[in-house]
Amino acid sequence: MKRTDILIIGTGLAGAVAAITAADKGSKVTILTKTESALSGNTMHAQGGIIYKGIDDSPEKLKQDIMAAGNDHCRESAVDELCENGARLVQELLCDRFGVEFDKDSHENLDLTAEGAHSVPRIVHSKDKTGETIQEKLVKALNEHPNVELIADTTVVDLLTLSHHSTDLLDIYKKPACFGALMLDNKSGSVYSIYASKTILATGGLGQIFRHTTNPNESTGDGIALAWRAGARCFNLQYIQFHPTTFYNEHDRFLLSESMRGEGAVLIDKDGRRFMEDFHKQGSLAPRDIVARGIHQTMLNTGHPCVYLDISHKDSDWLKTRFPTIYSHCLNSGTDLTREPVPVVPASHYSCGGIGVSKRGRTSLQHLYAIGEVSCTGVHGANRLASTSLLEAVVWGFNAGKDAAATYQEGNHFPEIFPWEDGNEYIDPALIMQDWMTVKSTMWNYVGLVRTRQRLHRAATILRHLQTEVEQFYQKAKMTKEIVQLRNGVQTAVAVTSATLEARVSKGAHYLQD
Numbered sequence: 374m375k376r377t378d379i380l381i382i383g384t385g386l387a388g389a390v391a392a393i394t395a396a397d398k399g400s401k402v403t404i405l406t407k408t409e410s411a412l413s414g415n416t417m418h419a420q421g422g423i424i425y426k427g428i429d430d431s432p433e434k435l436k437q438d439i440m441a442a443g444n445d446h447c448r449e450s451a452v453d454e455l456c457e458n459g460a461r462l463v464q465e466l467l468c469d470r471f472g473v474e475f476d477k478d479s480h481e482n483l484d485l486t487a488e489g490a491h492s493v494p495r496i497v498h499s500k501d502k503t504g505e506t507i508q509e510k511l512v513k514a515l516n517e518h519p520n521v522e523l524i525a526d527t528t529v530v531d532l533l534t535l536s537h538h539s540t541d542l543l544d545i546y547k548k549p550a551c552f553g554a555l556m557l558d559n560k561s562g563s564v565y566s567i568y569a570s571k572t573i574l575a576t577g578g579l580g581q582i583f584r585h586t587t588n589p590n591e592s593t594g595d596g597i598a599l600a601w602r603a604g605a606r607c608f609n610l611q612y613i614q615f616h617p618t619t620f621y622n623e624h625d626r627f628l629l630s631e632s633m634r635g636e637g638a639v640l641i642d643k644d645g646r647r648f649m650e651d652f653h654k655q656g657s658l659a660p661r662d663i664v665a666r667g668i669h670q671t672m673l674n675t676g677h678p679c680v681y682l683d684i685s686h687k688d689s690d691w692l693k694t695r696f697p698t699i700y701s702h703c704l705n706s707g708t709d710l711t712r713e714p715v716p717v718v719p720a721s722h723y724s725c726g727g728i729g730v731s732k733r734g735r736t737s738l739q740h741l742y743a744i745g746e747v748s749c750t751g752v753h754g755a756n757r758l759a760s761t762s763l764l765e766a767v768v769w770g771f772n773a774g775k776d777a778a779a780t781y782q783e784g785n786h787f788p789e790i791f792p793w794e795d796g797n798e799y800i801d802p803a804l805i806m807q808d809w810m811t812v813k814s815t816m817w818n819y820v821g822l823v824r825t826r827q828r829l830h831r832a833a834t835i836l837r838h839l840q841t842e843v844e845q846f847y848q849k850a851k852m853t854k855e856i857v858q859l860r861n862g863v864q865t866a867v868a869v870t871s872a873t874l875e876a877r878v879s880k881g882a883h884y885l886q887d
């Protein structure tokens with residue numbers, strides 16, 4: 374058994390900012406990732422950029438844009454927190470502390486770009502790989518910090534809670550609290566516990582529960598499942614944001630940043646017609662939920678399997694410099710975006726809901742925090758405004774790191790826990806693969822961009838049955854990362870489907886056709 378002041382699960386932007394903030398204040402921080410390298414997760418895939426501040430911009434203007442995109446379902450105090458502190462923290466932390474350099478124009482001013490539903494250009498970027506540039510700097514800082522221990526290749530099996538793990542049965546009468554986590558060393562297969570005064574979930578997204586997603590393989594919804602089983606409150610899970618434009622081919626989906634539309638790309642149908650103007654006055658730059666559904670409807674109207682994103686009217690050298698990653702990916706898949714429109718379809722992108730948290734990132738469970746995409750601060754409401762996710766990760770990563778460091782000495786109760794009972798059954802990988810396919814196709818077809826109550830009920834039945842099966846073999850299995858991820862993926866799919874069934878109002882990213 375290990376012991377630490379602050380345990381952080383997830384090494385993306387939110388987790389890394391929290392770790393360094395707490396470590397700077399003297400706390401002993403253990404931060405871990407289930408992947409082999411800390412250069413992983415959704416942050417690495419964020420292309421477009423991070424909100425800073427535009428010319429003639431103000432926190433009030435940003436607030437209006439966020440609230441309008443969020444369909445009047447945002448938590449106003451959380452939006453204020455983001456708008457009032459975001460730009461300052463980008464400057465102080467990302468630029469000054471970690472040395473992130475954002476692109477500049479020919480006059481050495483920050484190159485500000487726009488994205489859908491922003492009233493002014495206010496997004497800073499590093500070409501089309503902003504997340505990767507930021508993450509590289511943060512992982513370097515984590516590795517160099519004397520108070521930070523970074524552990525890779527380690528998967529969290531469950532959070533430790535008084536109600537579930539204490540051998541003292543009277544602990545059930547105490548306030549529900551988390552005191553660390555059970556870990557699986559992916560390489561050795563051994564399971565051990567880490568006791569922590571404060572535990573911070575920063576596990577990122579859940580895109581892999583859908584057949585088509587912009588998220589990497591590791592985004593299996595672990596944090597929602599861990600919190601759900603531990604009894605922490607989650608909300609707004611029905612608001613799954615679908616990114617309107619991912620590269621369409623038979624094999625994969627690849628994000629085509631919204632900043633392409635910010636720089637002048639337009640959506641056209643198979644006959645070259647600009648169809649988004651039929652759906653919203655902002656056309657191709659309307660809020661994401663509207664654009665994604667506009668594309669869906671146009672695909673149905675035309676009977677064509679995709680629509681097209683056209684930026685070929687821009688200078689080709691400029692395009693190659695501004696969007697080098699996207700340009701190469703499209704070219705390798707047979708489309709030269711400097712000359713022709715790119716085939717696109719929507720794909721699951723971001724969970725606007727998650728584990729409910731306060732301004733300091735505290736969850737409903739004592740000593741447990743959640744930050745980044747896994748959390749729900751209320752900023753995004755029913756539909757997230759583009760490029761707010763990295764900003765939210767910085768603000769709440771900072772707030773949670775600061776709060777955890779200021780309070781970890783208040784003490785936590787570390788009870789004796791029941792010993793881990795490892796199973797010995799080998800689980801056939803074919804079962805795991807097939808179960809994942811069931812989760813992904815059920816979520817895509819029944820809990821996707823356009824929903825009906827009949828589809829949702831069908832999804833709930835399929836997923837609950839699958840969950841029982843998976844839970845049974847999980848109990849007997851020799852533990853592996855793959856089994857833990859499947860168990861989490863199914864649990865998260867059940868949680869999203871239940872929230873969607875319970876949602877009373879069709880709004881934003883939750884679109885109920887009937």
Ligand code: SIN
Nearest residue numbers: 420421630631759760
């Ligand atoms: C994009 O570049 O379009 C993704 C940015 C975001 O999701 O905020």
